[in-house]
Amino acid sequence: MAREITNVATEIGPGSEYADVEVSSVSPLGLAWRRLLKKKIAMIGLVYILIFYALGSSAPLLTEAGIINHYREQDLEVSQQGPSPEHPFGTDVLGRDLLSRCIWAAQTTVIVTVATLLTGGLIMGVSFGLLSGYVGGWVDTAIMRIGDAFASLPTILMLILINATLKEQVRDAARSVEDFTGIGGIVASGAPDYFLVFGALSIFGWVGIARIIRAQILSLRETEFITAARATGASTKRIVFRHLLPNVSNIIIVSLSLGLAGIAGSEIVLTWFGVGIQPPHPSFGALIFEASGVRTVNAYPHLLIFPGLIVAGLLFGFNLLGDALTDVFTPKAR
Amino acid sequence: MDSTFNYLARRLLWVPAILFFVTFVAFALARFGPGDPVRVAAGNFRDPEAFERIREERGLDDPIHIQYYTYMKGVVTRLDFGDTFRYRDFSVNEVLFPAMWRSMQYNTVALAITVGVGIPLGIFAARRQGTWMDPASISSFLVLQSIPALVMVPFALLFFSLKLGILPASGWPRDCNVVVPGLPPGYECIGVISTEAIIPVLALSLPGIAIWGRFTRAFTVDVMKEDYVRTARSKGLSEYQVMKRHVLRNALLPLSTVIAFSLIGLIEGSFFVETLTGVPGAGRLTFESIGGRDYDMIMAVVIIGSTLYLLTSVAIDILYTIIDPRIRIGARNN
Numbered sequence: 213m214a215r216e217i218t219n220v221a222t223e224i225g226p227g228s229e230y231a232d233v234e235v236s237s238v239s240p241l242g243l244a245w246r247r248l249l250k251k252k253i254a255m256i257g258l259v260y261i262l263i264f265y266a267l268g269s270s271a272p273l274l275t276e277a278g279i280i281n282h283y284r285e286q287d288l289e290v291s292q293q294g295p296s297p298e299h300p301f302g303t304d305v306l307g308r309d310l311l312s313r314c315i316w317a318a319q320t321t322v323i324v325t326v327a328t329l330l331t332g333g334l335i336m337g338v339s340f341g342l343l344s345g346y347v348g349g350w351v352d353t354a355i356m357r358i359g360d361a362f363a364s365l366p367t368i369l370m371l372i373l374i375n376a377t378l379k380e381q382v383r384d385a386a387r388s389v390e391d392f393t394g395i396g397g398i399v400a401s402g403a404p405d406y407f408l409v410f411g412a413l414s415i416f417g418w419v420g421i422a423r424i425i426r427a428q429i430l431s432l433r434e435t436e437f438i439t440a441a442r443a444t445g446a447s448t449k450r451i452v453f454r455h456l457l458p459n460v461s462n463i464i465i466v467s468l469s470l471g472l473a474g475i476a477g478s479e480i481v482l483t484w485f486g487v488g489i490q491p492p493h494p495s496f497g498a499l500i501f502e503a504s505g506v507r508t509v510n511a512y513p514h515l516l517i518f519p520g521l522i523v524a525g526l527l528f529g530f531n532l533l534g535d536a537l538t539d540v541f542t543p544k545a546r
Numbered sequence: 547m548d549s550t551f552n553y554l555a556r557r558l559l560w561v562p563a564i565l566f567f568v569t570f571v572a573f574a575l576a577r578f579g580p581g582d583p584v585r586v587a588a589g590n591f592r593d594p595e596a597f598e599r600i601r602e603e604r605g606l607d608d609p610i611h612i613q614y615y616t617y618m619k620g621v622v623t624r625l626d627f628g629d630t631f632r633y634r635d636f637s638v639n640e641v642l643f644p645a646m647w648r649s650m651q652y653n654t655v656a657l658a659i660t661v662g663v664g665i666p667l668g669i670f671a672a673r674r675q676g677t678w679m680d681p682a683s684i685s686s687f688l689v690l691q692s693i694p695a696l697v698m699v700p701f702a703l704l705f706f707s708l709k710l711g712i713l714p715a716s717g718w719p720r721d722c723n724v725v726v727p728g729l730p731p732g733y734e735c736i737g738v739i740s741t742e743a744i745i746p747v748l749a750l751s752l753p754g755i756a757i758w759g760r761f762t763r764a765f766t767v768d769v770m771k772e773d774y775v776r777t778a779r780s781k782g783l784s785e786y787q788v789m790k791r792h793v794l795r796n797a798l799l800p801l802s803t804v805i806a807f808s809l810i811g812l813i814e815g816s817f818f819v820e821t822l823t824g825v826p827g828a829g830r831l832t833f834e835s836i837g838g839r840d841y842d843m844i845m846a847v848v849i850i851g852s853t854l855y856l857l858t859s860v861a862i863d864i865l866y867t868i869i870d871p872r873i874r875i876g877a878r879n880n
Contacts, residue, residue, distance in 0.1 A: 520697035528692035
């Protein structure tokens, strides 16, 4: 449905022979985007998030270009200095530039949130929800009961337990992969840590979104356009991808965006506990932990202020965006 | 009512199954994790024969399912969570239960503050829906929610303890000033009534206020749109009467489910707040036990935590059907 309307809209767009006709129809997603643009505070949040992600994902490039330092680059001559033109955020105890470390820590957040969104949110959450809702029967029962089991656990506690206990096993596995394939540097790159963190987050994160999708699919399955599609001989694949998925896309967007703050926060919390990303790889959790002793805060407040503000801004931005998207996609709740 | 009963019976039947799953996974994770509890307990003392003897005594050489069976038998029949490896000559019960009691004091006070501020805030925002005060009042608390406790607590400690010197930096009074006689030893101190408790309690309660405010606002706004509210206004009831008798009674019902989420948030928050402020509670104990590979302590925390969590969510469901019989529980998933 969305597609047809979009086509009409582009046909009457500028340049066509109907260019002077008032365009009044937009796709549902376009409409949602327009509504979102009107929400000033949410847009500020969105811009902040975009800058954060852009900086975070370009950390290696920025380092190569010489704009920021590598996160391991030490200069003991300038250790624990306050902000200066040379080091805008100051330096830490080893003389590492804090701005560089914040940008590299942002890269960690980017990797973990995107990986968790893809595996836990899209791959596990959406496909289990679809499967459960559309196939039904014992598949539905099995998936939902397993989901109940996961949802009924204290998440943070289990995340800490998993990350604290399985770290060595995952590292060993990565080492044997290195030996077997001859690819070096997997363990040194910190990939096992990232894998464990986003893996654990995904295992506990898929349930919520799967339940929501399943509920929607259950009601959509009985609608007339699905019956019609089936009657005209559409394959299951076509029904799922062309008819069901587009109709739940807005719900997917809303629930993923609402979960983002939780994912980013969990990684920080795990690392703060010492069971997440391991040093020397930077993470906001580690930056905050190193700076949070009362005496450290007293003597070098910049070590906590800058990472703290960046994280608070990110979580605030996610919350604002999630709220705004809920408003935009479910206008009834306004 | 029949389907409701079936639903609740099914949920209760699942509780033992989920608990078995959780305890076994936690047990296996803890046993297969890195580190050796006997070595950790021994410290600098190295004596292979003594290690063997302790292993033998504690049953650490048995196959895992036998270890699990022995352990769970003690838990179920005698509520005996075993011995800690870190605190010599103490059982888990002797260390964990007083710590839980201390955590409970803080969490109860924090919950009362969260609810006591959050609900009026939500009602205030709902009454001024459409004006600038509606988003402003909620957003200001959303800012507090977005600043992680990890960042807030060090600054609070710095500001109030080190700079101003008006609040102590530790979270638990050294000499207990409120003692309730008659309670068993280890439990008689009500440490939450002290200046030491102010920072931890605030750090625990402030983030939750925005959640309560937003839920209350959403429910109140929904109810205020109802026909019977318009009827109540049109028959000339005072605004106070309309709010008290017609709006709030209906709006505050669904909030009972929020309590479950709130409790979980508090318990998760306790980990950081207790660790940062030095409250000798269950959260800090867990943090230290994970670092010290204290298997039985971790197991006890996981078992007690998951059981409480599961029972709370079942209890909330039951409560919900009692106070709002219109709910068709069977359709809860939709």
